[in-house]
Amino acid sequence: MTAAATPISDVRPRVSRFRRLRGGVGLHAVVIVLMVIWAVPTVGLLVNSFRPAADAFGTGWWTALFPPYQFSFENYEHVLGQSNIATNFLNSLIISIPATVIPIFVAAFAAYAFSWMEFPGRNVLFVVVVGLLVVPLQATLIPILKLFAGWGIAGTFLAVWLAHTGYGLPFAVYLLRNFMGSLPREVFESAAIDGASPVTSFFRLAIPMSVPALAALAIFQFLFVWNDLLVALIYISAVNPDNLPLTVSIAGLITSTGGGSEFLGAAAFLSMLLPLVVFFALQRYFVRGIVGGSVKG
Amino acid sequence: MEERIITAIVAVVGVPLVLVAYIWGTEQLLRVFPDGAKPRLRPWLWMLPALGFLGLFLVYPMIGTIIASFQNTLGTAWVGLENFAWFFGSPDALSALKNNVLWLIFLTLFVVGFGLIVAILVDRVRYETAAKSVIFLPLAISMVAASVIWLYMYQYKPPGAVQTGTLNAVIGVSGAGPIPWLQVQDFSLNTFALIIVMTWMWTGFGMVIISAALKGINPELLEAARVDGANEWQVFRGIVFPLLVPTLVVVGTTMIITALKAFDIVYAMTGGNLETDVIANLMYKQMFRVGDFGRASAVAVVLLVAIVPIMFFNIGRFRAQEAVR
Numbered sequence: 001m002t003a004a005a006t007p008i009s010d011v012r013p014r015v016s017r018f019r020r021l022r023g024g025v026g027l028h029a030v031v032i033v034l035m036v037i038w039a040v041p042t043v044g045l046l047v048n049s050f051r052p053a054a055d056a057f058g059t060g061w062w063t064a065l066f067p068p069y070q071f072s073f074e075n076y077e078h079v080l081g082q083s084n085i086a087t088n089f090l091n092s093l094i095i096s097i098p099a100t101v102i103p104i105f106v107a108a109f110a111a112y113a114f115s116w117m118e119f120p121g122r123n124v125l126f127v128v129v130v131g132l133l134v135v136p137l138q139a140t141l142i143p144i145l146k147l148f149a150g151w152g153i154a155g156t157f158l159a160v161w162l163a164h165t166g167y168g169l170p171f172a173v174y175l176l177r178n179f180m181g182s183l184p185r186e187v188f189e190s191a192a193i194d195g196a197s198p199v200t201s202f203f204r205l206a207i208p209m210s211v212p213a214l215a216a217l218a219i220f221q222f223l224f225v226w227n228d229l230l231v232a233l234i235y236i237s238a239v240n241p242d243n244l245p246l247t248v249s250i251a252g253l254i255t256s257t258g259g260g261s262e263f264l265g266a267a268a269f270l271s272m273l274l275p276l277v278v279f280f281a282l283q284r285y286f287v288r289g290i291v292g293g294s295v296k297g
Numbered sequence: 298m299e300e301r302i303i304t305a306i307v308a309v310v311g312v313p314l315v316l317v318a319y320i321w322g323t324e325q326l327l328r329v330f331p332d333g334a335k336p337r338l339r340p341w342l343w344m345l346p347a348l349g350f351l352g353l354f355l356v357y358p359m360i361g362t363i364i365a366s367f368q369n370t371l372g373t374a375w376v377g378l379e380n381f382a383w384f385f386g387s388p389d390a391l392s393a394l395k396n397n398v399l400w401l402i403f404l405t406l407f408v409v410g411f412g413l414i415v416a417i418l419v420d421r422v423r424y425e426t427a428a429k430s431v432i433f434l435p436l437a438i439s440m441v442a443a444s445v446i447w448l449y450m451y452q453y454k455p456p457g458a459v460q461t462g463t464l465n466a467v468i469g470v471s472g473a474g475p476i477p478w479l480q481v482q483d484f485s486l487n488t489f490a491l492i493i494v495m496t497w498m499w500t501g502f503g504m505v506i507i508s509a510a511l512k513g514i515n516p517e518l519l520e521a522a523r524v525d526g527a528n529e530w531q532v533f534r535g536i537v538f539p540l541l542v543p544t545l546v547v548v549g550t551t552m553i554i555t556a557l558k559a560f561d562i563v564y565a566m567t568g569g570n571l572e573t574d575v576i577a578n579l580m581y582k583q584m585f586r587v588g589d590f591g592r593a594s595a596v597a598v599v600l601l602v603a604i605v606p607i608m609f610f611n612i613g614r615f616r617a618q619e620a621v622r
Contacts, residue, residue, distance in 0.1 A: 027418060027421055027422065028422065030418060031418050031419060031422050031428055034415060034418070034428075034432065035427075035428055035431045035432070038431050038432050038434075038435070038497065038500075039431050040463065041446045041447060041449070041450050041463070041497065042434070042435070042446055044446070044449050044450065044463055045445065045446045045449055048449060056461070057461070058459065058461070059459060059461060060459070060460065060461045060462075060463065060466050061449070061461075061463070062463075062466075090301070090302075091301075093305075094301055094302070094304070094305040097305060097309055098305060098308035098309050098312065101308075101309050101312070101313060102308070102312050102313070102316075103350075105312070105313050105316045105317070106316065106346045106347050106350060107347060109316070109320060109343045109344070109346060109347065110343065110344045110346070110347035110348075112343060113339075113340040113343035113344045114344075117336070117339060117340040117343065118336065118340075119336075119337065119340040119341070122340075123619075125344075127612055127615070127616070129351070130611060130612050130615045131608050131609075131611070131612055132351060132355050132356075133611065134554050134604055134607055134608050134611060135355055135359060135601070135604070135608075136554075136557065136558050136577070136597070136600045136601060136604055137558075138558070138560075138576075138577055138580050138581075138596075138597040138600050138601075139358070139359050139362045139363075139597045139598065139600065139601045140354060140355060140358035140359060140362065141358075141362075141580075141584065141597070142358070142361070142362060142365060142584065142590050142593060142594055142597075143357065143358035143361030143362060143365070144354060144358045146361075147353075147358075157301070157304060157305070157308075158308075161308060162350075162354070163354060165350055165354070166350040166351065166353065166354020166355060167354060167355070169347055169350050169351055169354075170351070170355070173347060197324055198324070198339060198343075199320055199321055199323075199324050202320070223437060226439070227438065227439035227440065227441075227442075228439075229439065229440065229441055229560070229561045229564065229565070230560055230561065230577075230581075233564075233581075234581075234584075238585065246439075246441075247439050247441040247442075247561075250441050250442070250445065250565075251441045251444070251561075251564065251565045254441075254444065254445065254448065254565050254566075255565075255568060264445050264448075265445065265449070267445075268441070268442045268445035268446065269442075271438075271439060271441070271442050272438045272439075272442045275437040275438050275439070276434075276437065276438070278437065279434060279437035280430075283430065283433075286437070287433075287505050290502060290505055290506065291505060291506055291509045
């Protein structure tokens with residue numbers, strides 16, 4: 001019986017292994033082609049940014065991959081030395097860091113209240129937050145611009161910090177509340193029984209236990225603000241060109257040169273530098289933020 | 298320059314300090330009140346900063362925009378539906394509206410479709426992480442940087458000249474083209490060229506979310522079907538796909554909103570010229586180029602109204618999730 005059964009069970013894996021292998025070659029081909037298609041645009045920009053202007057104008061970026069190699073830093077030297085890009089880079093940082101830190105604090109307080117405090121209207125209010133998640137910023141621009149003008153802060157960093165805090169809050173509250181609300185109830189109950197005040201529970205328990213969500217949120221908000229064009233375009237560019245971030249400045253460079261500037265590639269790559277570092281170093285948190293923010297985990 | 302850095306440092310250190318002091322201060326403040334009132338007052342104090350920001354930067358301006366859409370250029374007199382009459386009578390606005398419909402249908406379709414295909418394919422290879430990183434990476438960069446990247450891809454030189462744009466060089470190998478991708482208005486080719494850029498950016502988003510759902514499916518379920526003789530396609534059709542539908546809806550609604558709000562790519566790559574305009578860019582132009590706040594507000598209200606159904610859909614979905622919780 002056993003002897004008779006052996007050949008049969010021996011055949012089956014061989015058949016399925018064969019099928020998997022056949023599917024395998026096609027599968028690998030498709031996946032690798034997809035990877036190449038997705039990578040080529042970025043690689044093209046990167047290669048061109050290191051080519052002398054005359055080369056980049058006359059031949060495609062792929063010719064630079066073959067000898068004679070003619071790479072140079074002249075585009076980067078120009079961009080960093082003779083244009084405003086270095087200032088814009090600094091402005092982007094000055095805008096992004098406070099606009100990331102402030103909403104996280106504000107959202108954490110609200111998320112804690114939504115998660116662990118009872119009050120009438122709690123659910124209704126949170127539903128409002130869920131609704132506000134999708135409000136198009138366009139529907140807020142004009143009244144806020146008037147408000148900023150009235151306060152005399154149009155064109156300042158303060159204006160964009162405040163605006164980004166407001167715009168980032170629905171997502172921040174939503175993400176943090178979903179995470180904090182799923183923490184074990186017993187932890188907070190026993191802390192309360194031991195006489196811990198909500199402030200103590202918040203700083204000693206809720207915040208340390210929410211580090212993964214806070215990290216995801218920080219990355220998300222930082223990239224959102226760093227990559228933002230619209231908010232800076234509206235609240236800064238018209239009033240104070242000195243405070244422009246990279247995105248507005250590069251978009252201006254495209255429009256003014258019709259996309260023909262040889263320095264555009266270098267400038268764009270500089271603007272991608274920080275997001276790429278964040279992306280490669282903290283990809284896991286970034287993914288967690290995206291998944292946690294859209295599908296409730 | 299130093300002044301700016303000092304301001305930023307003050308903001309980064311000072312504002313959180315103020316906020317922490319505020320929360321600590323609320324507890325001191327509550328001591329004044331009787332024990333019974335504390336739990337009723339406390340949550341509102343904790344939420345006050347968030348409610349303030351949400352009210353001031355989202356709710357108040359939304360109402361202000363709706364009001365302004367019924368007023369004249371500078372908001373000095375009521376004009377009834379005049380701004381909306383302009384919108385639905387203006388060929389430029391209707392063209393932008395038509396393009397947004399194209400964006401909505403095709404960006405959503407492409408991102409959900411490619412996201413699903415890529416998620417399923419990379420699930421079966423050992424270098425899944427590397428493959429996902431490559432597809433996901435464009436989501437981390439700005440749409441402005443993506444515009445620069447794709448201007449190189451779409452670059453056009455007259456026939457006979459050396460094609461330096463990647464796409465025209467590729468199709469040139471077979472003797473076709475060159476095609477001025479961003480200028481061809483037939484079949485809205487230039488709008489599709491812009492949608493492709495956003496698809497390149499957002500497919501990673503769809504992939505990541507769908508992949509997470511895919512990994513959440515119980516493998517025993519699939520194994521049982523395979524043992525019963527189902528082939529891979531039947532397993533997908535009968536088990537995997539139905540289980541993924543809620544996730545596909547999540548990705549789809551997010552993409553519908555992204556498509557409706559599309560602005561950066563259009564602003565940077567074509568400026569909305571040659572029939573590529575979209576509502577968000579039209580609003581920007583009315584606001585800054587024309588300076589007509591009434592019309593600009595009306596455009597924003599059209600956008601808002603288009604998004605309201607998604608808003609209620611999301612709220613309904615959220616309520617259903619909470620009921621299960």
